[in-house]
Amino acid sequence: MVAFTLSLLLASLAVSTSATPTPEITAAPKAEVVKRATSCTFSGSTGAASASKSATSCATIVLNNVAVPSGTTLDLSGLADDTTVIFQGTTTWGYKEWAGPLLSIGGKGIKVSGASGHVLNGDGARWWDGEGSNGGKTKPKFFAAHSLTGGSTITNLNIKNTPVQAISIAGCDSLTITGMTIDDSDGDSGSLGHNTDGFDIGTSNNIVIDGAKVYNQDDCVAINSGTHKSITFQNGLCSGGHGLSIGSVGGRSDNTVDTVTFYNNQVTKSVNGIRIKASVGDTGTINKVTYNKITLSSISKYGILIEQNYDGGDLKGTAGTGIPITALTIENITGTGAVSSSGYDVVVTCGSSSSCTGWTWSNVSVTGGKTYGSCTNVPSVTKCS
Ligand SMILES: *[C@@H]1O[C@H](CO)[C@@H](O)[C@H](O)[C@H]1NC(C)=O
Ligand SMILES: *[C@@H]1O[C@H](CO)[C@@H](O)[C@H](O)[C@H]1NC(C)=O
Numbered sequence: 001m002v003a004f005t006l007s008l009l010l011a012s013l014a015v016s017t018s019a020t021p022t023p024e025i026t027a028a029p030k031a032e033v034v035k036r037a038t039s040c041t042f043s044g045s046t047g048a049a050s051a052s053k054s055a056t057s058c059a060t061i062v063l064n065n066v067a068v069p070s071g072t073t074l075d076l077s078g079l080a081d082d083t084t085v086i087f088q089g090t091t092t093w094g095y096k097e098w099a100g101p102l103l104s105i106g107g108k109g110i111k112v113s114g115a116s117g118h119v120l121n122g123d124g125a126r127w128w129d130g131e132g133s134n135g136g137k138t139k140p141k142f143f144a145a146h147s148l149t150g151g152s153t154i155t156n157l158n159i160k161n162t163p164v165q166a167i168s169i170a171g172c173d174s175l176t177i178t179g180m181t182i183d184d185s186d187g188d189s190g191s192l193g194h195n196t197d198g199f200d201i202g203t204s205n206n207i208v209i210d211g212a213k214v215y216n217q218d219d220c221v222a223i224n225s226g227t228h229k230s231i232t233f234q235n236g237l238c239s240g241g242h243g244l245s246i247g248s249v250g251g252r253s254d255n256t257v258d259t260v261t262f263y264n265n266q267v268t269k270s271v272n273g274i275r276i277k278a279s280v281g282d283t284g285t286i287n288k289v290t291y292n293k294i295t296l297s298s299i300s301k302y303g304i305l306i307e308q309n310y311d312g313g314d315l316k317g318t319a320g321t322g323i324p325i326t327a328l329t330i331e332n333i334t335g336t337g338a339v340s341s342s343g344y345d346v347v348v349t350c351g352s353s354s355s356c357t358g359w360t361w362s363n364v365s366v367t368g369g370k371t372y373g374s375c376t377n378v379p380s381v382t383k384c385s
Pocket of ligand 1: 293294331332333334363
C-alpha cells in the first residue's frame with residue numbers, strides 16, 4: 001500500500017517535471033477574516049451597562065442573570081449586523097415609575113434567543129394598580145423590538161409579568177418571532193394587570209409571529225398604526241385578554257393595514273375573539289385581512305366585532321366610511337357556544353355598503369351570545385347574529 005502510494009506520487013512528480021510543487025500541498029490554512037469572533041458574557045447589576053457598551057464588539061452577547069438597574073433600559077438597540085443575543089437565567093429590572101422601555105433590541109440579521117430555563121421577569125406587580133397606561137403609577141413599557149431587519153429572529157423567549165404593554169414591534173422588516181411566551185396571568189388577581197398588550201405592531205413589514213402564548217389583560221395582538229405589509233400571527237394561544245385585533249386604525253400619520261393573516265390560533269377566556277376597529281371620522285385602509293382557522297372559547301363580550309365606529313371605545317355613534325374594510329376573509333372559525341350569554345356573537349357596523357366590500361365569510365360558527373340589534377350596512381355574505 002505504501003509502495004503503491006509512493007509510486008503514484010513519484011509518477012505525478014514525473015509528469016509535472018518542470019512545475020513547482022503545487023501550492024495546495026504546502027500552503028497554511030487560509031486565514032479567515034476574523035471579525036468580532038468574541039462571545040461576551042455579562043452578568044449581575046453591571047451587566048446591562050457593559051452589554052450596551054460592548055454591543056458592537058461582540059458577535060455573541062450572553063446575558064446571564066442580569067439585574068438591570070431601576071430606570072434604565074437594557075439597551076441593545078445598536079447591535080452590529082448578525083449579532084446573536086442569548087438570555088440565560090433570570091433577567092430582572094429595578095423599580096421606578098418611568099416610561100421605559102425595559103429592554104430594547106435593534107439591528108440587522110439579529111438572532112435573539114433564550115437558553116433553557118431562562119426568564120425575563122418584569123415583576124409587574126410592583127406597578128400594577130388596575131389602571132394600566134390610563135393612570136396611576138407611570139409604568140415602563142417592556143420590550144421595544146424596533147428596527148429589527150434583514151431576517152432577524154427572536155426564538156423561545158420567556159417573558160413574565162410586564163408592568164404594562166409587553167412587545168412593541170415598530171420599524172421592523174423581515175422579523176420572525178417563534179415560540180415566545182408572555183405570561184402576565186398573575187395580573188388577573190384583583191384585576192390589577194391592565195393594558196398588558198401582548199404584541200403591538202406599528203409600521204412594519206414581513207413579520208411572522210409563530211407559536212406565541214399570551215396570557216394577559218388586553219389585546220393579544222394589535223396591529224394598530226402605520227403601514228403594514230404581510231404580517232402573520234399563527235399557531236398562537238391568546239388567553240385572558242382582548243383577542244386578535246386590527247386597530248384601532250385611523251388618526252395617525254400612516255393608517256394603512258394591508259395583508260395581515262391570523263392563522264390557526266386559539267383565543268380563550270377573552271373579552272373578544274376577533275376585532276377590527278376603524279376609528280370613526282378618520283381616513284385609512286384595512287385591506288386583505290384574513291382570519292382563518294381560529295378557535296374561540298369563553299368569550300365574554302364579542303365573538304367577532306368589525307366596526308367602523310370605534311371611538312376610544314367600541315360601537316360609538318354612527319359608523320363612518322373613511323376607513324374602508326376591503327377583501328376581508330373570515331373563514332373556518334370554530335366557536336360554537338363560545339360566547340357568554342350576555343355577549344354578542346357577531347357584530348358588524350359599516351358606514352355604507354361601499355365601505356365594506358369584497359368580503360369572504362364562510363364556515364363561521366360563533367354562538368352562545370345575543371344578537372346585536374344595531375348592525376349597519378352588513379355585507380350580504382355575513383350576518384349580524
Ligand atoms: C370548517 O372549519 C373547521 C375548523 O377550522 C375545519 O376543521 C373544517 O374542515 C372546515 N370545514 C370546511 C367545510 O371547510
Ligand atoms: C378553510 O379550511 C378549508 C378546509 O381546510 C381550506 O380548504 C380553506 O382554504 C380554508 N380557508 C382559508 C381562508 O384558508
